[in-house]
Amino acid sequence: MIRKPYFASRLFKTGSLAAGASAAALVLLSLAARPAVAETKTYVVSWFVLAAFLEEGNCPAGLNPDTETFFRRDLAAIGMAPEKIEAVMTARAGAIVAGSSSAADAAMAADALIYRGRANGKPTHAYNYPGTVPDAHINTIESKFAYGFNLDGKGAASPNSFEDPVTHEKGVNNEYFRAVGCHGPERPSPNDPYQTMWAYAWHNLQQSLPAWIISVTGDDLSKDGAVTVTFDKAMEHVDVDVNVKVMADKTFRIDPDPRWHNEYRATLKNGEITTNEPSRFRMLYDSYWVPEFDLTRARLRLTMKPDGSLDGILGGYEKWRALYFAYASFGINAEDQAGLDVPGTYHALKRLADAEPDPKTGENTRISAAFRIEAVPAFAVPLRAATGRSPRGAQFSQSEK
């Protein structure tokens, strides 16, 4: 990959707010020294969620059942006696509600539910070994539409593919949405498009995540033409403003660790930026939810909006186990409190995974997916110029697998 300066004042062109003594000046000077005059706009990601397309009837078998129902279903499937199931469910009701179950009963219920996998007749942990819980074949999306891209290149001929409701691109691969789209907590409502589990995660994690910085560089961003798009990890978290929106116009230092530098050739047309060819997308996220995104054959489209912000879709193939553990790490809480069927999700992801088969087992290791991205204007400066210190990113270099 070529390494161009991927940082700059987004107001470089106007120059009226250019810095004098600050470190950012170094950036501007280095840019100004380049022979070709280019314009760069930089942004910080302000919203990142599963790109779920809301549509009545795209779960023909209905939404997935509530917690109590799928617990009973799974216990019956492993052959638990009806009386015992009743005892477990009664104790569970008493355990999640204070005081009505003895501690022993509550522990019995928790054990029965958490260890509801079976291997050789012995109980196994349902979240660590979800494959040992019988596959309940949870309900999945059956529809024409889903956000995303034609990742496998097969176009409309691709089996099980969707059509993007905005671009009308055919052959869209988004099996991740298919797998989890019929979970109630993953479905946005018309009132409140932001009420999904992914939105919940973003809302609560945004101020502790590393900020993601996007830059768009071209000869003249007010005109159609070739542009370069970068994604980098910042050294800082985002700040939020008084309305809990990511604060615009803050300055971020770019982590020089090359693993989090993504660079794409793209085309700007009518304010829409589309990457030219599939590439990889790697970015650090949250250790509890999804530690790291690593999309292969990634595609990107971004709209430059009149208010100065960006809005778009990122698609690619992600390791489905990484997505599974976002749910599994919540364990019994994901099931009991949020109504998400964790082993059921596991089976669906595994079944619908559609790329990169393991050479030994033949099992697909990745699943097609699409994420919604929004970003607001921000400043970006290189770490070294900002602090004069050696990059902190170096300490991660040993932990890479």
Added chain:
Amino acid sequence: MTLSRRVTRRRVLRGMMGGTAISVGLPLLDCFLNSNGTALASGEALPIVFGTWFQGLGLSQGFWEPKTTGANYAMSQQLAPLAPFKDKLNIYSGMKLYSDGKPIQPHATGPAVCFLGDVQSSPALASIDSLVADSIGQNTRFRSLEVACHGLPESLSRRSGTVSNPSEPSPIAFYQRIFGPDFTDPNAAEFKPSPTVMVRKSVLSSIKDHRLSFANDLGASDKARLDEYFTSLRELESQLNLQLQKPAPLAACSVPRKAEAEGAMGSVIEEALVNHKLFAGLLAHAAACGQTRVFNLMLSTAQSNFRRTGSSDTFHVLTHEEGTDNQLGYQPKTYWFQSQTAEAFAFMLSAFDGIREGDGTLLDRSLIYFSTDTGYAKMHTVENIPLITAGRAAGRMKTGLHIAATGEPVTRLGLTIQQAVGMQVGRWGTGGNETSKPFTEVLA
């Protein structure tokens, strides 16, 4: 269960026939009706009572906030039960907490900031009620009293991260603790003045005469100013004198009738509400009898696990799973639970307002701090957390106001409360939640 069924008409009548102020003020607290005839309080200044009232999962965003701010606002849809007390309370909307780069754990972070002023529940910190109790709770039988309607001994009150003040979940046991054999009637108690106050008084008296010479050689206007200082000094002295005398009898103090039945301990909201009524009455009586000046009541835990009789859907699960009704604009079942909060809090206020003390009521000299863990429960946000203060804090709080403090840290209210109860505190909270700005508009 249930208490209400056991209360007989005869008992109600007997209470009413007693003709006491309490029976009028606490129509619903039949079991606590006083059997003594009590005189009204003499009207002397009675001390501030501070309490916290907590309930998990907040109120329904968009439906609890009054539409206008300042005085003379119209009570909001969900807080309609509080309308009778509108002139005695303040509603605070728009406030939030700052996570300072830490992940938000809604059910822990919200109470941590409301009670400790700190996102991380740092072990060194004491809860706001403990700070208040340090200031005003020293000379009462109980430094503070903690009760919970959720069936567990949990409480949000703590001296530090390792010493928390457990809640009493049983109203019957709580009655025994306050009004059992150890209870001595304040109106007849022996009195022993505090030696610390005695020496303070003697130091003050000995230096007063000396200090008077300070103003001797001043011009007329400066002398007048110093004269005010010396007047203040004499007032301070007479205050100390007052503390050295046997306190005025608490005319409004009466011993409630023993509770004989209580709601089942657990998470069924109907049972918890029965216990809430009992606790509200007992706390009001305990405060009126000078047994404590600080209390903490939890209706539910943070992340409320209340459910309705016969349903296994807990309030918390509903906030996540229940869809928003497009016509109503809210989650209907969740809304129901949140409305119970408003009803219960209104009952709490009626219990305090029902005890007449001279020209005012117990509520007038109280300050009750309503807080919760989340703003918009569906998303578990920690913005726009509903907060209320009820009572006039013995004249130190102005009331009848809706204060829209969008984006302000919730700690501003905690600081305001501490100053209202007379604590010498200039700032409160840690990190981004630290503030030195009380709501001066409510401090009288």
Added chain:
Amino acid sequence: MAMNWPKSNRRGAMAKLACGLLMATAFGVAVPVHAASEPATPGAESVVRRITPEQYQRIIKDVFGPTIKVNGRFEPEPRVDGLRALGSSRVSVSAAGLQGYDAMARDIAGQVVNEYQRGTLLPCVPASARQPDDGCAGQVLASAGGLLYRRPLSQGELQGLVNDAAAAAKELKDFYAGLSLGIASLLTAPEFLFRKEVPENLGSTADASQISGYSKAARLSFFLWDSAPDGELLRAAAAGELDTEKGLNRQVERLLSSPRIEAGVRAFFTDMLGLDGFDTLTKDAVLYPKFFADVPKDAKEQTLRTIVDHLLARRGDYRDLFTTRRTFLTPLLGAVYRVPVPENAPNTDPSRWVAHEYPEGDQHIGLLTQAGFAALHSHPGRTSPTIRGKALREILLCQKVPDPPGNVNFTVVQDVANPVYKTARARLNAHATESMCTGCHKITDPMGLALENFDATGSYRNRENGVGIDTSGVLDGVTFSDVAGLAKAVHDHPALSSCLVKRVYSYAAGRPAAEGEAEFVSYLSKGFVEDRYQLPALLRRIATSKAFYRVSAPVKSAGDTSISDRENAK
């Protein structure tokens, strides 16, 4: 927040301060420091001042150390003639206020003697912790008392305190409890809470006289350090050194060259510019979502840092504060101003200040374009050229702008969504056509409108409601087309520096300049010009003058009897 001055700079500053002539020649202009001799003044009546909350906190830290926390709520001073410092000469202590002082005093005394601190804070250990020890108590109370009263305690005062502490220690069987009552007693004393000045030789005549050495020491230190005198200054006072020109000069130079001068300069400008307004400033959260939490605090600090850096560290010309392109920013302020400010410290570190210089031609120029002025003098949801113009005239030029009449229709001005009048200028023009308003708005608006490029939070904009902003205007005959022109007009305005002189002198004296002092004030103003508008030189000129320490006899009202006479007669 101490500014980190480069060492060499500080040394240079001291060397320059030590010799005024040297400083002047450094600029290649040989100007004697005292060009004209100081005019005679009749003195004015000394005023008793209540110490301010900031002074109280600073003194406690100075006397008992930085580990002591001051918890409490203070009664506010009113602003009189543009300064809270003059308000402190008008206030007393209410009953509630004294209760507050009393509770604060006991809290502080409790911290001083608390078992974790007493070992390091107290100079002695009692023979028994459960019994009185007059020797140890006397030692503590004499040294703390001397610093708090700003003079040594009399034998009678000390004995009284020691006796009280002993009686309390005996009663409570606790030496430290007794001692803490003694310390608390000092902290509620009028001798501590009020600054009273004692004339040196005011006999039966009502002639003007100098104040006593200890009173001089207090005047000096409150003026230059915003705190009580330190041990060295009290020593000089006791030795009579402040009554000699040489001794006084030496102490003034010491105070001016101490890093503590920064606290004094911050206190003065906080007062003069009304920066305490930021403690309660709020903005409309919908329109200005970035202006919340730490931003108002940062905005205030930005202005103070700019001032301290320019006037102290750089020995700059006061007038250049209004045209300087140098300032300091935090990442949050950077977001408000839309200027790149990289973090230079880990997240949540509160001290993230970065030196910043705007390039030539940038619209950010001088104090007027900082949020410290532009946001402070705006409404919560919109700018106000009128308020800004009024503030500029009243605060910086010491001119008085009349208040608006009571029955004015402001509808047009307030309606920022007005479809016809899209900019503040258009709205004000529509409003000011009402004849009774025209006169006053002519005084304030033409310079306020030049600041319209800065919204109600100080963020730059060049359009309002889609219409370009016209920033042309006029200030007392000087016309300009943009904010840089306004900045220059303010810089060159003759009232700018004389206003500062007037404010500094009344701040120092605790009262407006007296009638008989007009000539002295004009001497100070001329001197300020000669001193190339350098603030330290002005401070020195006041602090070493005779007029500063001269008081007249107090005016007693007819039939006046002292309070103690009345008390004793009871």
